[in-house]
Amino acid sequence: MVNKYKAVAVTTRYWRQGEDYLKQVVRAIENKVEDGDFVTISEKAISTALGNIIDESVVQPSRFARFLAKYWMRFVWPYILGPLCHLRKRTIKRLRAYPIEEGSAHKQVALEHGGFLQALLQGSEGAIDGSNLPYSYVSLPLKNAQQIAKKIQKQIKSKLGKKVTVVIVDTDKTYSLKGFHFTPRPKPLKGIHSFGGFLAYVAGRFLKLEKRATPLAVAGSQITTEGAIEIAKIANRSRGSGAGRTVWDMAKTFRVTLTGVTWEMLDEMKHQPIVIIRPKRE
Numbered sequence: 001m002v003n004k005y006k007a008v009a010v011t012t013r014y015w016r017q018g019e020d021y022l023k024q025v026v027r028a029i030e031n032k033v034e035d036g037d038f039v040t041i042s043e044k045a046i047s048t049a050l051g052n053i054i055d056e057s058v059v060q061p062s063r064f065a066r067f068l069a070k071y072w073m074r075f076v077w078p079y080i081l082g083p084l085c086h087l088r089k090r091t092i093k094r095l096r097a098y099p100i101e102e103g104s105a106h107k108q109v110a111l112e113h114g115g116f117l118q119a120l121l122q123g124s125e126g127a128i129d130g131s132n133l134p135y136s137y138v139s140l141p142l143k144n145a146q147q148i149a150k151k152i153q154k155q156i157k158s159k160l161g162k163k164v165t166v167v168i169v170d171t172d173k174t175y176s177l178k179g180f181h182f183t184p185r186p187k188p189l190k191g192i193h194s195f196g197g198f199l200a201y202v203a204g205r206f207l208k209l210e211k212r213a214t215p216l217a218v219a220g221s222q223i224t225t226e227g228a229i230e231i232a233k234i235a236n237r238s239r240g241s242g243a244g245r246t247v248w249d250m251a252k253t254f255r256v257t258l259t260g261v262t263w264e265m266l267d268e269m270k271h272q273p274i275v276i277i278r279p280k281r282e
Contacts, residue, residue: 009272019049038277040235043170045273047139057136061104063206068101085205117197127185149219164222169232173211175204189215191225235275
C-alpha cells in the first residue's frame with residue numbers, strides 16, 4: 001500500500017505554546033497541497049501549540065510513583081519485561097539507569113492523567129511524551145482530536161480552496177492481528193481498540209505483532225481503519241524524529257542532561273509536523 005502514495009514532509013518552525021496552528025498549517029502547505037491529498041499532522045505539535053503540556057519539575061510524586069521509578073522501571077522492566085517485549089539492548093541499558101527523581105515526577109503525572117495500567121508502561125504512559133519538548137515539560141494527549149481535525153480541514157478548504165482529508169497521528173504504536181487493531185494509548189481513531197495500557201503493550205510486543213503509528217482522527221472523507229493506520233505509518237516514516245524519538249535521544253543530540261534541553265535548542269532543529277500524502281495517479 002505504501003507504493004500507492006507519495007509523501008512529502010513539510011518543514012515549519014518549532015511550534016511553541018500559543019502558536020496559531022491553523023495559520024501555520026495553511027501557510028506551510030500553501031502551493032504544495034492538491035485536492036484529494038491527505039494532510040497529516042503530529043498530535044505532539046498541536047498539543048504543544050495549545051499549551052496542553054505540564055512542567056514535571058513542580059510535580060510532587062507520591063510514594064507509589066517513587067516505587068515505580070526506583071524498582072519497577074529499574075528492575076522489572078530491564079530484567080523481566082524488557083527481554084519479554086524484545087526491547088533493544090540500548091533501551092534496556094537506559095532503563096537500568098532510569099532517573100529516580102525526574103522519573104518519580106513523570107510517573108506521578110502518568111498516574112494522575114493516565115491511570116495505574118498506563119503508569120506501568122516503560123514509556124509514553126497514557127500518550128504522555130517528553131520528546132521534542134524542553135526542560136521537564138511533557139505533552140498530554142488531545143481530548144478532542146476529532147474536533148481539531150475538522151477545524152483544520154475546514155480552514156484549509158476556506159483559505160486555500162482545497163478539498164483534503166486531515167489526519168492527526170501519533171507515533172505510539174497500534175498493533176494488528178488479522179484485522180483486529182489495538183493500542184495501549186488512550187483515545188485512538190474509532191475502529192482501533194484501546195484497552196489495558198501496559199497489558200496491551202506487552203501483548204503486542206511479546207507476540208511480535210505488526211506495529212504502526214496510530215491515527216487519532218480523520219476529517220474530510222471516509223476511510224477504513226486499516227487505511228488510516230497505513231496513512232499514519234507513511235506519515236511517521238516520512239516525518240522523522242526532530243530532536244530525537246525519546247528524551248534520551250534528545251539529550252544525546254544536544255549533549256545535555258535529560259532536562260537540559262531549552263526552547264532555543266529546539267528552535268534550531270528541523271521540524272516537520274506536517275506530511276502531505278498524495279495517492280499516485282495511475
